[in-house]
Amino acid sequence: MAQSLVAAGNNYGMLSERTRMRMVERLRQQGIADERVLAAMFEVPRHLFIDQALATRAYDDVSLPIGQGQTISQPLTVARMTEKLLEGRAMPGKILEIGTGCGYQTAVLLKTGAQVFSIERLAGILDKARQNLRNAKLVHARLVHGDGHLGLPDIAPFDGIIITAAARQVPTPLLEQLAEGGRLILPVGDQQEQHLWLYEKTTEGIRKTKLEAAKFVPLLPGKQ
Numbered sequence: 001m002a003q004s005l006v007a008a009g010n011n012y013g014m015l016s017e018r019t020r021m022r023m024v025e026r027l028r029q030q031g032i033a034d035e036r037v038l039a040a041m042f043e044v045p046r047h048l049f050i051d052q053a054l055a056t057r058a059y060d061d062v063s064l065p066i067g068q069g070q071t072i073s074q075p076l077t078v079a080r081m082t083e084k085l086l087e088g089r090a091m092p093g094k095i096l097e098i099g100t101g102c103g104y105q106t107a108v109l110l111k112t113g114a115q116v117f118s119i120e121r122l123a124g125i126l127d128k129a130r131q132n133l134r135n136a137k138l139v140h141a142r143l144v145h146g147d148g149h150l151g152l153p154d155i156a157p158f159d160g161i162i163i164t165a166a167a168r169q170v171p172t173p174l175l176e177q178l179a180e181g182g183r184l185i186l187p188v189g190d191q192q193e194q195h196l197w198l199y200e201k202t203t204e205g206i207r208k209t210k211l212e213a214a215k216f217v218p219l220l221p222g223k224q
């Protein structure tokens, strides 16, 4: 891999590979332990999901603007949510993402081996995500333009559901579309205060766990 990049004279490729390796080391120090997640984050070229003007900051642990007032989550948040989503399952299975944004989280999920469905309410943002994923040579996610609140009842149940925009409360249809043994992770709160919450569907019912504080754009109704 490194050799072919040298042959192609593509220095940025190697540079970004080294930078990604450092990002993964940082994630490890920050407590991310699932090797599937670390490998996926090493493999996805995060700079391809960010406007060129901001690409030099692609591997910093910050969230960045992606247009239309939306943001790409910081690497630690993506890693943490993916790890919690897959925890306890040998196979990632069928995953539903709400809030495609630039498609970076989608790409990380694909690289873990998950079958990914992702819904975005803004058509312009979804087009960009499709282009970004194509540039990263990841074309096997099903991207849907729609209101994520409704989920995808025809394709349910899902082994995991990840919502990457802050809800005031968990949308009921999404909980219903979760398989038994499945996990749903989302930020809950307003623009002042949010926390990640994990919902697990067990044979005895739903188990809820409050996790760390978070900062996401709001989950909005309808599509545009």
Ligand code: SAH
Residues within 6 Å of the ligand: 070, 071, 072, 073, 098, 099, 100, 101, 102, 103, 104, 105, 106, 119, 120, 121, 122, 125, 146, 147, 148, 149, 164, 165, 217, 218, 219, 220, 221, 222
């Ligand atoms: N996962 C993204 C983060 C996206 S930011 C990434 O890796 O970059 C949150 C996204 O959720 C925005 O693009 C926003 O338009 C979208 N969103 C907000 N409400 C939504 C809804 N009801 N259905 C689908 N997408 C929604």
